[in-house]
Amino acid sequence: MNKIIRFTCQKCGKCCGAEVIVSYADVYRLSEDEKIREEILKKHQPRQVKGNFVYSTNSLMGLKEKYPCCFLKDNKCSIYELRPQICRIYPFLVLPDTVKPKRPYKIIATRKTSEGSLFHLAIIGLNCPGLGIGEEVDFDKLFEIGMKEYEYFKDTYHNLLLSEITACTENFVNNVK
Ligand code: SF4
Ligand code: SF4
Secondary structure (H helix, E strand, O other), X not given: OOOOOEEOOOOOOHHHHOOOEEOHHHHHHXXXXXXXXXXXXXXXXXXXXXXXEEEEHHXXXXXXXOOOOOOEEOOEXXXXXXXXXXXXXXXXXXXXXXXXXXXXXXXEEEEEOOOOOEEEEEXXXXXXXXXXXXXXXXXXXXXXXXXXXXXXXXXXXXXXXXXXXXXXXXXXXXXXX
């Protein structure tokens, strides 16, 4: 049986004050906004971390500063509808079994898809002050939000990997739209 985890966001803004790494699915979503898309195409700055290309909300917008997130305005998210996946379920994250984040995390539940792939629900923001407070966390709901991204972009990811354009946001944005 899963352990009960409680969480209520305290709206402290700490998670928006850290570097926010985005996924390709996030870039795709952000590029729905014409203005942001233009900025991404003009200014995106991939960073290489241990051989992998990484983008953050700030590096996509051409900013050298890693934090706070450039979309935080007056302590509110200015792109709420388009916000990255991690912002939707933080301090939790849904991870395919093959992905091992470099920062400390704690797996709290696991699900297998009908195709047999293993996904974990993890606490990635171990210092989030909202943990342990209030409502019991609905694991199914978090899995649903997290998995939707992987399901929706499954074919896209696959094609991108095949065509070896994963490292280039510009190609990504231009090829999937
Ligand atoms: S998710 Fe956690 S860190 Fe982020 S604003 Fe809420 S309480 Fe603060
Ligand atoms: S995209 Fe929005 S919710 Fe996410 S870190 Fe930036 S300001 Fe916060």
